[in-house]
Amino acid sequence: MREPAQTQTFRSLARLRVHSVLKEPAIVIPSAVLLVLVLIAIAAPWLGTIDPTLLDPTQRNKLPGFVGTTLLADGSKAPFTFHFGTDSLGRDIYSRVIYGTRISLIVGALVASVSTAFGLMIGMVAGYVRWSDGLIMRLMDGLMAIPPILLAIALVSLSRAGLAAVVIAISIPEIPRVVRLVRSVVLSIREESYVEAAITAGTPTPLLLVRHILPNCVAPLIVQATFVCASAILVESILSFLGVGIPPETPSWGNIMAAGRQYFRLFPHNILYPGICIAVTVLCVNILGDAMRDRLDPKLRKRV
Secondary structure, eight states, rough: OOOHHHHHHHHHHHHHHHHHHHHHHHHHHHHHHHHHHHHHHHHHHOOOOTTTTOOOGGGTOOTTTTTEEEEESSOOOEEEEETTTTOTTBBBHHHHHHHHHHHHHHHHHHHHHHHHHHHHHHHHHHHHHHHHHHHHHHHHHHHSSHHHHHHHHHHHHHHHHSSSHHHHHHHHHHHHHHHHHHHHHHHHHHTTTHHHHHTTTHHHHHHHHHIIIHHHHHHHHHHHHHHHHHHHHHHHHHHHHHSSSSOOOOOOHHHHHHGGGGGTTTTTTHHHHHHHHHHHHHHHHHHHHHHHHHHHTTOOOOOO
């Protein structure tokens, strides 16, 4: 039985779109790198050579490739190669960097999700309910007037340090940016003829927002979420570096750099490897966001 012509046309267009996306290095390469980082985070217990919190003062500040010894479960010692060297407490930097990938990716994903979800709801209300626009936007302007790092430090200091506190502290400064984006989209969409026709037909407001306005917000939100994710990874590293983010006993790229900053001139590898990971991750997320914006924005999309 032959497929309907519409189904064949849809599949052909889908294949063409996927093929055109796969030909863009700005999408394929960052996506591949981020996928590798996700796999590393998932497989950290198997990729990490030893416990990242294991202290061994006899192996302090060893250079990359140093062959020393490590403690086994039975208390004995065995030869061991420290691929990235050790820090000032004798901890294996390679294992700490591998496990630190988890924290950075989790924080980036959670902050992007939380700020996007709340920003979407608040922005749709501000853009569609006219009387609430002034009140909501003045509140958002007040939050944006405070530097994100200072606001995050203040919020973290009010609660117990931990992953949840860091995610909330980073998400709150990002919400106003999402709200302004969604509000601008809603303000332009609500004047369209099909929205006015839906209002005239008596469509309930929640259904109208979900059916007619929300689909127009998806594309810019996806792009904005990538930039929020990159910003969250940087801010989390800064907070951990300053000692107000993830607790020191939990490996994170910021904590690793904080532990090695006093010995940077003598042992730069303490900061080099986590710094490279932060730079590569943020760069890939930003490049992917720019590429997605070019693909999803009709004004910027290249003609195939």
